[in-house]
Amino acid sequence: MELISKILRKNALYLSHKCQDGNLQSVFSCLDVVWVLYDKIMNWSPELAQDADRDFFIISKGQATLALYPVLIEKGYFSMDEIAPQIGKFDSRYCIQTDLTKFEGGIENNAGSLGHGLPFAVGIANANKIKKSPSSVYVLCGDGEFCEGTMWESLIFASAKKLDNLTVIIDDNNSVGAMVDMGDMKAKLSAFNFDVIEVDGHDMKALEKTFKELKTLKNGKPKAVIAKTIRGYGSKTMIENDIWFHKSPNAEELDMLSKEVELA
Amino acid sequence: MRRAFLKRVAEMIRNEADTTFFTVDIGMWAIRDVLKEFPDRCTNVGIYEDGMFSIAAGMARRGLVPTIFGIQPYLVERTLEQIKMDLAYQKLGVNVIGTGAAVDYPKYGYSHYCAEDLHVIKAIPGCEFIAPGSAKQFIQLFNQTYRNGHPTFFRVSDHPNQNNDPDVEFGKAVVMQKGSKATVIAVSIMLDAVMEVCKGKDVTVLYYTTLEPFDRETLGQYYNNGKILVVEPEFEGSLTFDITKSFEGKPVQIESVAFPREIFRNYGTYEEKMQYYGLTKENIEKKLEVLIRV
Missing domain, CATH: 3.40.50.920 (Rossmann fold)
Known part of the structure; x- marks a missing residue:
């Protein structure tokens, strides 16, 4: 695992420990995707956080919101010294889910309830078209989230409005393995007239190449990336024990899991 | 009242480039010209209330002024979580115009009745609820609120007052x-x-x-x-x-x-x-x- 992947995961573990809450399996499955977007793909930097034409990152799978802070810390927008003592506290602006009304930039939406972020992102992408803004929109969804009807409804709208400034990323960590069989997602998304690419969601080079390739396609078709990921990736314990879907580490576990990440 | 509203919408779309209008497949005839002339900002989205609220919220996030038109029970009950999460929680302004007030579709059964609308909307803090008593009052109240950045619900009745039509102000009796x-x-x-x-x-x-x-x-x-x-x-x-x-x-x-x-x-x-x-x-x-x- 690349050094940055280890740093991001260790910081996520630390924040979950400080907050005493979190969905770490889900955070670990998408961290590499979120990092590549912020580091290599999006027109975004701390200086551009309120720029009218910045790219937008919308988190639809709200249970992985904790992935945002480590990424924005590494990008220099937030600092660990500010977040760690505050996260989860009564009056804090930092917690397991975000509240954009407490921020001026950096946080683009409120997540938590599933099936909202994707249509919200579609609205932003549609507004970008109306405003003739070069801003692109990236939205991170869960594979299980596609059980929600609003997901499919918004795909119809995105396709009808030819939103080629929209990229839907599915963090395909096999959640639906435990739910209903969703069938062939690639075929389904293609049938909705999306350009679809499947990629290893932990291979940063492959992710970068995929996003860059899709960015060049100004063909009136919205984009979808099915990122094949592993829940808890980077920690053997977390991969093997589903209790880590919703569990935060105590001091001892923090130490043990951080060591696992270090050696991954 | 419905006619006055649709006329106002057509004027708004024509003159104000940051406004958008979405109908869930009703009222198209009255606005057929703007639907054709401004397809990017004026759209018949089809039968699609819940996701439309989230999409409208996204457009409001980018500074546009969205207005949605539909049938009251589907606008305020089917969409309750969108109202809560996408509009109220994120403090985003979307105008929601509902026809079919209370029992205005008297032969359609409970699916189309919506006497509970005010009670439902009042459960979500930050939403505004307006029930004009005439077409004139609708226009007055719409003009006072449609850019105020709040989720605002308008209940459009087919049975306005005939004899009493005072001027009205938003938020005032x-x-x-x-x-x-x-x-x-x-x-x-x-x-x-x-x-x-x-x-x-x-x-x-x-x-x-x-x-x-x-x-x-x-x-x-x-x-x-x-x-x-x-x-x-x-x-x-x-x-x-x-x-x-x-x-x-x-x-x-x-x-x-x-x-x-x-x-x-x-x-x-x-x-x-x-x-x-x-x-x-x-x-x-x-x-x-x-x-x-x-």
């Missing part, structure tokens, strides 16, 4: 007459009936078209021994919290003329329903008499 024996709250399209009953009587009549936020200050000035009659074309008790809060600390006796809290399983005409559920002059007169006497 209109004092129609002053008296000392009781205070009558006339809501939206019930104003004509209330005025017919109350004219010449020693009672205060307050006319409300903004139901959330409710003008507690004006009501609070007309205590009249705590005798309050509320005449509202919604579920009974939708305004009780606001009325008691208006007189905090003082006892109030509330009588109401309103739709009962039950599933309506009848059909027939609008008039038959208003008669059956007692939203009539006769019932207003009767309730007022009892209130004053007891």
Whole structure:
């Protein structure tokens, strides 16, 4: 695992420990995707956080919101010294889910309830078209989230409005393995007239190449990336024990899991 | 009222480049020209209320002024979580115009009835609820609010007042007459009936078209021994919290003329329903008499 992947995961573990809450399996499955977007793909930097034409990152799978802070810390927008003592506290602006009304930039939406972020992102992408803004929109969804009807409804709208400034990323960590069989997602998304690419969601080079390739396609078709990921990736314990879907580490576990990440 | 609204929308889309309009497959004929001329900002999205709220919220996030038009029960009940999460929680302004007020589709059954709309919207803090009593009032209230950055719900009735049409201001009650024996709250399209009953009587009549936020200050000035009659074309008790809060600390006796809290399983005409559920002059007169006497 690349050094940055280890740093991001260790910081996520630390924040979950400080907050005493979190969905770490889900955070670990998408961290590499979120990092590549912020580091290599999006027109975004701390200086551009309120720029009218910045790219937008919308988190639809709200249970992985904790992935945002480590990424924005590494990008220099937030600092660990500010977040760690505050996260989860009564009056804090930092917690397991975000509240954009407490921020001026950096946080683009409120997540938590599933099936909202994707249509919200579609609205932003549609507004970008109306405003003739070069801003692109990236939205991170869960594979299980596609059980929600609003997901499919918004795909119809995105396709009808030819939103080629929209990229839907599915963090395909096999959640639906435990739910209903969703069938062939690639075929389904293609049938909705999306350009679809499947990629290893932990291979940063492959992710970068995929996003860059899709960015060049100004063909009136919205984009979808099915990122094949592993829940808890980077920690053997977390991969093997589903209790880590919703569990935060105590001091001892923090130490043990951080060591696992270090050696991954 | 519906015609006035659609005319206003067409004008808005033509003249204001940051406005957008989405209809869930109704009212297209009246705005067919702008639908054709401005397809990017004026769209028939189809039968799609819940996701449309999230999409509209996304557009509001980018500084646009979205307005959605649809049928009231689908706009305020199917979409409840979108109202909560995407609009109220994120403090994003979307205008929601609903036709089919209460029992305006009298033959369609409970799927199309929506006397509970005000009660539902009042459950989500930060939303505004407006029930104009005439086309003129709709335009006045829409113009005052459509850019205010809040989720605003308009209840458009097909049965406006015919004889009473005062100018109205968002968030303010209109004092129609002053008296000392009781205070009558006339809501939206019930104003004509209330005025017919109350004219010449020693009672205060307050006319409300903004139901959330409710003008507690004006009501609070007309205590009249705590005798309050509320005449509202919604579920009974939708305004009780606001009325008691208006007189905090003082006892109030509330009588109401309103739709009962039950599933309506009848059909027939609008008039038959208003008669059956007692939203009539006769019932207003009767309730007022009892209130004053007891």
